[in-house]
Amino acid sequence: MLKKTLLAFGLFAMALTGARAESKDIVDTAVGAGQFTTLVKLVQEAGLVETLKGKGPFTVLAPSDEAFKKVPKEIVEKLLADKKLLTQVLTYHVIAGKVMSTDLKNGASPKTVQGEAVKVRIKGQTVRFNNAKVVKADIGASNGVIHVIDTVILPPSVAKALGLDKAKDKAKKSY
Numbered sequence: 001m002l003k004k005t006l007l008a009f010g011l012f013a014m015a016l017t018g019a020r021a022e023s024k025d026i027v028d029t030a031v032g033a034g035q036f037t038t039l040v041k042l043v044q045e046a047g048l049v050e051t052l053k054g055k056g057p058f059t060v061l062a063p064s065d066e067a068f069k070k071v072p073k074e075i076v077e078k079l080l081a082d083k084k085l086l087t088q089v090l091t092y093h094v095i096a097g098k099v100m101s102t103d104l105k106n107g108a109s110p111k112t113v114q115g116e117a118v119k120v121r122i123k124g125q126t127v128r129f130n131n132a133k134v135v136k137a138d139i140g141a142s143n144g145v146i147h148v149i150d151t152v153i154l155p156p157s158v159a160k161a162l163g164l165d166k167a168k169d170k171a172k173k174s175y
Contacts, residue, residue: 023142024141024142025052025053025056025141025142025143026052026053026056026058026060026141026143026144026146027040027049027052027053028053028141029139029140029141029146030060030062030146033139033146035064035065035066035148036062036063038063038065038068039062039063039064039065039068042079042086042090043090045080045083046083046086046087046090047083047087048087048090048091052094052143053143054143055143056098056143056144057096057097057098057143057144057145058094058095058096058097058098058113058143058144058145059094059095059096059097059098059099059144059145059146059147060093060094060144060145060146061093061094061095061118061129061132061134061147061153062093062146062147062148062149063093063132063148063150063151063152063153064135064148064149064150066150067132067149067150067151067152068152070151070152071152075162078162085158085161088114088155088157088158089152089154089155089158091112091113091114092112092113092114092116092118092153092155092158093112093149093153094112094113094114095110095112095113095118096111096113098144098145099145100137100138100145101127101134101137101138101147104120104122104127105120105122106120106121106122106123107119107120107121108120114155115155116155116156116157118130127147129147129149129153130151130153131151131153132149132150132151132152132153133149133150133151134147134148134149135148135149135150136148
């Protein structure tokens with residue numbers, strides 16, 4: 001009887017912990033994770049906080065702080081100087097709806113909130129959106145899900161605006 005009671009209590013505690021983890025919206029979940037300080041700062045700069053705190057659901061392809069360190073300083077400066085371009089880059093990292101990793105199909109091209117599609121590539125256990133590798137998937141939030149990616153991806157239109165569309169190396173369109 002004691003074992004059953006402890007097991008039931010343990011399952012109840014796990015359920016409560018899971019419910020609490022998803023009681024935060026995407027923005028608060030990102031802030032609490034501690035690895036998205038650059039992303040959160042840029043979302044604030046672009047005026048997208050209230051949108052991402054909204055009902056959703058949203059799927060956010062969230063570049064870690066390490067991913068942002070790979071972006072050349074001159075690109076960051078151009079984006080910060082042009083709120084429209086910054087907003088386009090950030091909304092290219094958002095898909096309308098809650099897309100869990102188990103929902104992804106190799107070769108799919110979901111349309112982002114920015115309007116352009118990202119390409120899903122799955123090889124073995126590795127999932128990529130364009131050139132960005134998913135390093136942690138399915139972080140639940142009350143209004144969607146976050147997939148942590150190791151690279152900042154640029155929509156083709158922004159790559160063109162920044163003069164990166166002429167780059168022979170496709171990796172220059174993501175950092």
